[in-house]
Every structure is written in C-alpha cells, then in structure tokens.
Amino acid sequence: MVNDDKHTSGTVIVDHNHNKTSYYSPKNIRGIICATIVVILILVGITALILWLLYRPHNPRFTVVGAAVYGLNTSSPPVITAIQLTFLTRNPNNRVSIYYDHLLAFVYYQTQPITPPLILPPLHHETDSTVAVSPVWPVSPVVFNGLVTDEAGAVSLRLVLTGRLRWKAGGIRTGRKGVYVACDVLVGLKSGVLGLVPLVGPSVCKVDI
Numbered sequence: 001m002v003n004d005d006k007h008t009s010g011t012v013i014v015d016h017n018h019n020k021t022s023y024y025s026p027k028n029i030r031g032i033i034c035a036t037i038v039v040i041l042i043l044v045g046i047t048a049l050i051l052w053l054l055y056r057p058h059n060p061r062f063t064v065v066g067a068a069v070y071g072l073n074t075s076s077p078p079v080i081t082a083i084q085l086t087f088l089t090r091n092p093n094n095r096v097s098i099y100y101d102h103l104l105a106f107v108y109y110q111t112q113p114i115t116p117p118l119i120l121p122p123l124h125h126e127t128d129s130t131v132a133v134s135p136v137w138p139v140s141p142v143v144f145n146g147l148v149t150d151e152a153g154a155v156s157l158r159l160v161l162t163g164r165l166r167w168k169a170g171g172i173r174t175g176r177k178g179v180y181v182a183c184d185v186l187v188g189l190k191s192g193v194l195g196l197v198p199l200v201g202p203s204v205c206k207v208d209i
Contacts (some may be wrong), residue, residue: 061090086134091125098125103163142184159183
C-alpha cells in the first residue's frame, strides 16, 4: 500500500517545542526580573559600603586649654565675677565637615550648674581643622568665693556643651544629630586673683552623638 504524500503531508504536525519551555514564558520572565533586582541590590550595597568606608564621620574632639577670671566692675572686691574657659574643637575627618547648631554651654561644679546657659553662635567646622572658642559666663561672687574656699585653690569644674550637629560630605548633608560634650578640668583658683589662671593637668572630654 502506497501513501499519498500529497494527502498526508498536510496532516503531519511536528512540534519542535515539545517538552521545551518557551524562553519568553511567564516563569522565565519572573526569574529574569528577580535576578535583575538581586544584582541591583548587590551593586547598591557595594556602593554604599564603599561610600561609608570613604566618608564615615569620626566624632569631633574637644580639649579645654585655658581659663581666666575677670571682675566685671571696678569695686574691690568686684561685685560681679566672670569665668572664661577656652576649648578647642577638632574635626579629624579629611572628607567630612561639621555644622554645629543650637549649642548651649554650661559650667558645672559637683553635678550642679554654677553658670547660666550660654548660647554659642553656629559653627561650621571645615575638614581636618581646629577651632578655638572662649565663652564667658557671669558667676556670683558668693559662688566663686565658695569654690576657692572649698577646693583650696584647685577647683574641679566640668564644661558641658549640648546641641545638634550635621555632617557634610561633598554636596550631601546628614540630618541633625544631638551632641553632648562633657570636659572635666582642674582649674587653679586663688582668692583675689584675676586674669589668666592655670590648669592643673590636662582636661578629659567625652563626646556622645
């Protein structure tokens, strides 16, 4: 028996894709999308890590380097006394500058403030730089004489700074972060002595951000 190719050729169907999944099937498209997202996330993570390693900010450093006592009138002894503490703030970052906002300064003695809060002007701290600040507070002569009597010339004071700061790297600024600085220092005070007074040993400062 002979088959007529003319009649059978139209009925034979060869499925070349039999048991094969189409490249453009929904399953493959979902896999491609997921793989693309994973690659993008990995690249973003690597970029963020590199930027963090390059620009991660180090906390500023503070040191009290000087002290002085002044009489604010001409009476003897002066009715109003002022105390001045000079401190250095150091920005150790080579690529990140610092902006200080709303800084308040106090002087404490034995956990109690002995000066009113003093508002310091805003400060822009350039990269790898040091800035000196010398705030002056009025102090009651009663308080001052009590310090001299209590410590016999060596007074343990604490300079406290509170406020907010921002870091800037290139054109990017971070949000404001709270900053608290406490510097303990021994100041050589003597009754009736005005002007510069010695620091008895180096100051110890703690910075919390």
